[in-house]
Amino acid sequence: MTQFAITARSLAKSVTLDHQSLNILNAIDLDVKKGESLAIVGSSGSGKSTLLGLLAGLDDVSAGEITLMDSSLSGMSEDERAALRAKYVGFVFQSFQLLPNLTATENVVLPLEVLNRSNPEAQAISMLDRVGLSHRLTHYPRQLSGGEQQRVALARAFVAKPEILFADEPTGNLDTHTGDNIADLLFELNHELNTTLILVTHDQRLAKRCDRIVQIEAGTLL
């Protein structure tokens, strides 16, 4: 076992648009230690989300190598990567991505159900309690404010106690004050559960709360 949660070597991603190849990421090398928190910053369109997706195994790389919790993603099928995600990974998104037809509790229960954990409701409820939403358990996302929705999303991300948490602009849709509260909660939970955190943001204040910052511009790490 290595000390790294993630390693990436000469990572590249390109897409073909109108018969033209468009390079989004070039020659990226990156190591993330277990328990470390890393911020990826960069201007809009620089390739942050693309990188995050690759590291989390959501997408195929065009070139290069990624190792996630000591398993090499190269040559893995989507389904094999899914199995790996199930075991180690959690997500928080800028647009929350709560399912509109499920209540807060049901949204949080979902990953536990996918993992077939026992007693999912109780765990979900205690997690919602932890993020301060014990009075909103049966509310639907549209009945919650943005900040509350992101709390539910945090509860959902942490409830399965993942080794690595990927967060893409977790405060991007929130005002400064609410964003700070969410960030506080995110880091608290991160410490409590000793999760490896990879966080994409263009908010310098948020980035500074991480152990380490890398900057990406036009698809290349500076």
Added chain:
Amino acid sequence: MNITTITRLSLKLLMREWRAGSLTIMLVSLLIAVISHSTIGFFTERLGKAMEAKATHLLGGDLVIKSPKALSPDYFTKSQSLDLINAHTIEFSTVAIAGESLKLTSVKAVSDNYPIKGFLRTTSDVEKTDVITQEAPARGSVWVEFRVLSALNVNINDTIEIGDAQFTISRALTFEPDRGGAFYAFAPRIMMNTNDIPSTNVIQPGSRVDHRYLFVGTHQSITQYKEWLAPKLTPNLKVLDIYSESPAVSNSLRRAESYMNLASLLAILLASVAIAMSARQYAETHYDTSALLRCMGAQQNDVFTIFTIQLSLIALLAALLGTAIGWLTQEGVTFIVRDLLPDSFPPPSLSTLWSAIFMSFVVLFGFSLPTLLRLRKVSPLRVLRNHLEPLSLSGRLIYTMTFALVAVLIYSYTQDARLTASAIVGGSVIGLVGFLLISLLFSGLNSITPRLPLLLKPGIRNLVRRELETRWQTLAFGITLMAMALVLMIRTDLIEQWQSQIPANTPNHFVMNILPTDTQPFQQFLTEHNITPSTLYPVSRGRLTHINGSAVKQAVTKEEENNEALNRELNLTEASHMQPENKIVEGEWWDTADESSSPRVSIESRLAKRLNINLNDNLTFFIGSRTLEVTVTSIRSVKWDSFRPNFYIIFEPDSLSGFPQTLLTSFYLPTEQRTVLNNLLRQFPAITLLEVEAILTQIKTTLTQVTLAVELVLSFVLLAGFSVTFAALRSSMSQRLLEGALMRTLGANRRQIRANQWVEYSLMGALAGLIASFGAESIMYVAYTHIFGLEYSFNPVLTIVLILIGAASISVFGGLSGRRVLKNSPAIVLRDM
């Protein structure tokens, strides 16, 4: 994920989905399809069984052997070994005597266990209504028809003589199920017990008698018996079963059944469109779910299985619920018309349930699989890049699948490959042409928009801007409207046709053997009693003896040798005009006199075909004691089920004047006036009177049932049509909601938005109506000119009506489902998105 986890998860998600109401349209559409399928299935099955039962009643058994001689015992050893029940009837003509009066009657002697299928109706009091009777006359007593009573001037409980024996008339016979045959060619009926035959001494060796052996048993043993009989059959021995006799109404029934099947098919296809649309919407709203589950570590197949399980449950639920509702509906219909139905209306079987489950799965999966497969392909990356749409399956694959599925559905309903092929080709052509037409109209609209009043502009722009989606929607609405219009029009035609077949005053009495000298007083009698007779036809009784000079028995094939038309005297008439419902199929009717050749005749087409008689053939008739040679100058088709006097052979006027003639007519007499008949028979003792009220009632009953079933299936088609409309409008609603909210944030007021909506929807509906009328007219044109051989005329009223209905229904539907755009504040709408 293991399968229990997947199942549990999919159940939970389904429940949550259900609560949120996102499955309603899909379930309702599927329910409509299943209910339509199962109601029609149950009802036609029961109706079919009831008709079959009625047919066996008309026959007197499941299988009947007709023979001029008594059968040898081995026939019965065999039938007993197969557990067949057997009854025996003997028919013969003889004279019945009461005091001074004599009457030639047709006697039917029946065994003690007669009737074994169906029932008789009799009454012990002429004034009272008849009752169902399920026994044979006891020894020493007879049951007679009313006309025997009047002809012999006797009453119930009086005594009559038949041969050497005396009998008490214990009942009057009003209905006999297995009377059969050409109903107005019989002498009045007397029914007695077979055990009394010896004492009458009327049957001597060589007497003409007609034995009928009636058998009842399971389908299997009847079939076995038939196989055993086959090699023993001689030309004298005839086996009848329900499949060889076809009752008068069978044509109408067959037409009704194919109508119901086609309409039900249409309902299912329409519902399928709704299902496909709602499945697409379901899939689209679940791309996020799919992506999220994948992020959480679910595999492609897990996601696919989750949605498959959900759909299976929906299909199963719809099948069970739909069959239950279908069963109830059918039960309800049966209950409403219980007085009209046969006394033993057989219960439906489970087969409809199985086919409903099958259909439910096929339709739901068939029409949602393309979108379901797309759901499987959603990339988990969608969580990061929100509008990442999954790759769609290749268009060709989807179309091939859909076409195959539709073909399978149509074929399973029609069992007719040619019809299936032409329906598919026709449907595609209409769809394609409709789509082109819509595109043309849209670009036309686009170019005239600048010149339109300001009020209309935004609505039209909305419509035209949404281009492809709106075109498809308009086409879908158009085809839906077309289907509804067609089903409605065909139904109206069918029902009109049935009603015209038996109008309110259809003759329920036939009178034969009116002596020419009695014609005047007879007509006067009718006028005095307010009875309007149909034409009085002169009738001469004669046999066809030669065709083109060769004796008929040699001229026809072996199997036609027993043809009733050859062995029986035919009713021959002469007429200057053809009866209204006859139609010339070959040759010409005589419009002018022609002295030069031998007298001309017109022959009924089916008889002509069976006896191989062609135009210009010479026929020789033996009438009275003389022969008459005639030439066939026309061949006619005859509607035998019209309940008017009809004739196989009609002679040109005056050609029969030298031969013995009587007259024949028919009239309608209300039941309350029945006592008039007694006077009629007393005043004209020579006439033969025949009541066909019972048969008429039977047919009317059947047609009422069938009409009801037709109405029922029509309502399913309409329901299915509405569900399509609703599903289609719903599927574009979220986009419209969003646009409406945005417009309001930009300052548009409710009135403006509402006006725009009305313009947009009513325009769309009007276009759909135009397409519908185009499609309906094309189909009617093909059907009229190529199938029914009728003159087609374009009906502008239909076009206008369809355009108006289209505009009205779509704008009302759209307005209703779009109310949310206006009711909620834009903030709420935008937030809900």
